[in-house]
Amino acid sequence: MSAPSQAHPFDNPVRRWEDIPGWFGWRAAQEEAVAHFAAGSRFVEVGSYLGRSLCSLAEVVQTSGRSIAIVGVDTCQGSGPEGNQQINAHGPAVEYGGGTFAGLLHRNILGCGYADVVQLLITDSLSAAELFGDHSLAWVHIDARHDYDSVKADIAAWAPKVMPGGWLSGDDYHPQWWPGVVAAVGDSLPDAGEWTPGQWRWVKPAA
Ligand SMILES: C[S@@+](CC[C@H](N)C(=O)[O-])C[C@H]1O[C@@H](n2cnc3c(N)ncnc32)[C@H](O)[C@@H]1O
Incomplete structure (x- = not known):
């Protein structure tokens, strides 16, 4: 008789965003966005992983009682090895799902x-951006791959989609850990800067 298989941590059902694996901890910025933008706005998060930041944002929106649409974009195939230590942080979730964590995220x-x-x-950042009209989004937050070329391409794809007065922002704005993020933001959007610690933000000039 074979031993019963061990339960995998990803098997545990989740009921609260705090229980979703991930690195998100900048909730005050989400609260600022929801308080700032009008009902009827649309927000996009590029890079949602298992939904920790996405579900927190959904809770903030729901608690506000205001109608704000939220779109999460992810390939659900992970970012692969990245950072100074080339860690494949999403690899176990990709492997668990047989090549995709779309099921876990959903x-x-x-x-x-x-x-x-x-x-x-469930698609890549650049393909998703093509689905939105220019100036149609109040807030786009970028948290996909963190190398220079990827962040630069994400900014180029999403900046035109942000409405005048809207925000384009991103995660892991840290010169030591994620120099590619800081360099790509600086080269693409010289008037962007740190928002909450570890987040960058660019406010699109009003037309
Ligand atoms: C750092 S994680 C996102 C974490 C999430 N925002 C959170 O805080 O809970 C980065 C995610 O970006 C996704 N990703 C990487 N490259 C992508 C691309 N080109 N388009 C869309 N998603 C991508 C990965 O699959 C991964 O889930």
Whole structure:
């Protein structure tokens, strides 16, 4: 008789964003965005992983009682090895799902009760950007691959989609850990700067 297989941590059902694996911890910035933009706005998060930051944002929006659309974009295939130590942080989730963690991400959104608040696009950042009209988005937050070329391409693709007065922002704005992020932001958007610690933000000039 074979021994019963061990439960995998990813098997645990999730009911709260705090229980979703991830690195998100900048909730005050989400609260600022929801308080700042009008009902009827649309927000996009590029790079959602298992939905930790996405479900937190959904909770902030739902708690506000305001109608704000939220779109999460992810290939669900992970970023691969990256950073100074070339860590493949999403690899276990990709492997768990047989090459994609789309099922886990969707399951977490359903488990937290945000299926009606969040729309998911399982595709790459640049293809997703093409689905939106110029000046149509209030806030786009970029948290996909963190190398220079990827961040530069993401900024080039999404900046035109942000409405005048809207925000383009991103995660891991840290010169030592993620120099490619800092360099790409500086080269692409010289008037962007640090927002909350570890986040950058650019406010699109009003037309
Ligand atoms: C740092 S994680 C996102 C973490 C998430 N925002 C959170 O705080 O919970 C980066 C994510 O970007 C995704 N990703 C990497 N390259 C991408 C691309 N070109 N387009 C869309 N998603 C991408 C990876 O699959 C991974 O899930």
